Amino acid sequence: MEVLFTIKLKPYQEERLVTKFPDVTFHFDKSADDKEIETAAAIVSYGSNINVALLEKAKSLKWLMVASAGIDKMPLAEIADKNIMVTNVRGIHKTPMAESVLAHILALKRSLPFMYKNQEAKEWNRRVRSSELKGSKALILGPGAIGSEIGRLLQAFGVRTIGCNRSGNANPSMDEMIRFDGLLDRLPEVDYVISVLPSTQETRGLLTEEHFQAMKETSVFMNFGRGDLVAESVLIEALKNEMIGHAVLDVFENEPLPVENELWALPNCTVSPHVSSLSGKYVERSLIIFEGNLEKWLKADHTLDNLVDVQKGY
Amino acid sequence: MEVLFTIKLKPYQEERLVTKFPDVTFHFDKSADDKEIETAAAIVSYGSNINVALLEKAKSLKWLMVASAGIDKMPLAEIADKNIMVTNVRGIHKTPMAESVLAHILALKRSLPFMYKNQEAKEWNRRVRSSELKGSKALILGPGAIGSEIGRLLQAFGVRTIGCNRSGNANPSMDEMIRFDGLLDRLPEVDYVISVLPSTQETRGLLTEEHFQAMKETSVFMNFGRGDLVAESVLIEALKNEMIGHAVLDVFENEPLPVENELWALPNCTVSPHVSSLSGKYVERSLIIFEGNLEKWLKADHTLDNLVDVQKGY
Missing domain, CATH: 3.40.50.720 (NAD(P)-binding Rossmann-like Domain)
Incomplete structure (x- = not known):
């Protein structure tokens, strides 16, 4: 052979x-x-x-x-x-990806980007707007091996986890499971929407403007699955109009993300160059x-x- | 009254x-x-x-x-x-501080500072040197309320935790407990040295050059307790000579950290302006x-x- x-x-x-x-x-x-x-x-x-x-x-x-x-x-x-x-x-992928997701969530919550910028300017600036992850609520799209590991870690931080997939079957890392058809109803209550969905007929374009309008203004949207989950134009509008608080994106419609793409420069968007699974x-x-x-x-x-x-x- | x-x-x-x-x-x-x-x-x-x-x-x-x-x-x-x-x-303080410590550990492990810098330059750069927290070993100086919460979260990430204090008494968030007099012997094997010690007669100047020489060249030293745990000159030498891989400091000998202090500009040092407990x-x-x-x-x-x-x- x-x-x-x-x-x-x-x-x-x-x-x-x-x-x-x-x-x-x-x-x-x-x-x-x-x-x-x-x-x-x-x-x-x-x-x-x-x-x-x-x-x-x-x-x-x-x-x-x-x-x-x-x-x-x-x-x-x-x-x-x-x-x-x-x-x-x-x-x-589950370990490096879950660690990446938690890294981004905690960095935002504990003001790391603000701190790094101030250090460059040698500026002792304590006007952080840090808050706590504990007590928040996360919705995980695609609670498979990776999504479950993210859920398990979030639970350790005292986060309530809602898993969302086709079946809605129980999962020990999710405090609750819902199906895709129940997604829209639950978005207004969650602080994090985290997708690790693969690209399939069912997931392509799953999220639309309506979903971003339903999310909390302070919520963080994280796409670590595939870039075709949502049209990039919809996402850019949601960020520009502050429908959501922040996005962390590891995947894009076109990779590498072209230099002229608006996402690079949006202050409420973190561009991760498809590296969350690397180790x-x-x-x-x-x-x-x-x-x-x-x-x-x-x-x-x-x-x-x-x-x-x-x-x-x- | x-x-x-x-x-x-x-x-x-x-x-x-x-x-x-x-x-x-x-x-x-x-x-x-x-x-x-x-x-x-x-x-x-x-x-x-x-x-x-x-x-x-x-x-x-x-x-x-x-x-x-x-x-x-x-x-x-x-x-x-x-x-x-x-x-x-x-x-x-235990929740915001433990979340801050984990934020810094994961940010370094998953290359967030590198990513943020590249985003500013709109550069799609996948040459991250990300690794995994899972499987590493941490030594926590001062396993009280805050230290134990740090230990509990590290354990959830699959990190082996060694607590170190005066008594060496057992602690459920520490896989192992040692006393101050056993500290030096164990430094060569750990990836993270995290202090949340208060400032007391016993802790002032507890760490010396000998301790930094004993640490792994790749190790991360984190001081979230008090700035007098180690002479700043010792720490600066350790970082300049790459005796350790990185330091994350939330406390300093003099606060605010004076603009002329070398720590601000060291590439392997993160300056956090005493904000890790804020929430x-x-x-x-x-x-x-x-x-x-x-x-x-x-x-x-x-x-x-x-x-x-x-x-x-x-």
Whole structure:
């Protein structure tokens, strides 16, 4: 069996794989243009280089391991057509992403941006408008692995958590669960609206102007899922008209966010360049999932971990 | 009984006190120069205006309520001499302070200062060096009400907590407790050294160059207690020589921190202008403690809450 990596590994990681799987031929450090694509049964990539042209060339491909959570940019119809199995690394993002969300929430609550600015000017300015996170209320759109970890941490800070998804099924990290159709009614009472939703037919454009009008004027909207949850024009208007207090955005309609985009300069918007899931431990964690799945694959056990439902898109 | 406030209250708070305690004469909005000082049995202040001159004038003073945690700047010997009871508001700081400490830790871990700077330049820069808080180790100097709350939150993030004080007695928010005499031995293994110690004979100058040399080069030192825990010259050398990775300081030898102080401009130092305990809920919470104590006082019950041991200084 041949496995091709377009993800760059450290030498010790390559050695470990070669030693651990003597019957597998590994092609490390390859790109989509390399001819080994044709004979690889498995490809390990970040997903962004998987397109129709590559699928045409990859005649032996049976398993695509994507070291990312979202697969919305990939040609899913063609992948389904060719019966290629797809696994991702969902779950490994939950720690860095939840820590990022809490970092932004606490930084705003405890006046860190104000403090950093004053330090640059060497100005001892105690006129912070700090408040406390404790006792506030958060609505989490998409209480899966990541959303639940965010909810668990918020609960530790004494925040009441409301989870929102399609099913509304109970979740231990959410004090309450609601369904998408109940979302609008609950927005007026929450202090944080945090989305970690994937991009699917159901979530694209889920939030509209009506939703931002329903939110508290002091509320913080955080999008750490996908940029197509809400039209950027709607979001910009909501921020300019102070319908909400602040937005923290890790995802955008177009990435990189073009320099002329108004979001960069809005005083009540934090632009995070899609980095909330990054962590020094990322590749190693992805490899551990891959190695477990490769062991199964070699035993013809196709009940892989983190299998993606290509039809549903997550 | 006469009670004098040098703390400014909101009209509704004054009205509540007058209604709730009809037998008490309240003097609101007073300063140390007002003649009502002479007849007041209780004074409610932030503590900074309590000096020997005031104590001379306050001939009827029996109870001093200080809406602050530290009383180290007050003339303690004279207060003890005159048998004046002192209560403070320890405990009400724990939420805002713990949230501030976590805000700074997470902001550094998840690259928020880097992100804010890039946003000002409208630069989409994903070369963050973000890592995860989970799995790290923190040493908390002074695991009282505030330190324990910091420990509890760190534990929720998967951080191992080591508490350090005089007794070394067990504490549920600390995975381990050590005594001051064991501090130096444990510094080489921890990622965060967080002090919330008050200023006492025992804590002044507790940390020396030897301690900073023992810390990890990547470690973060946070002083949220009192500025005299370590000589500022020692701290500045430690930061300049990169003995540690970063310092976050909420307290200083001299406050406000003079503009010529080197700490302002060190790239691995965050200057927080003694604001970590501030919160919009501060005065109201202080009043609630005061009201409970006033009820006791009027019943000649002198087992007041938050009584300060004037001899020990905390």
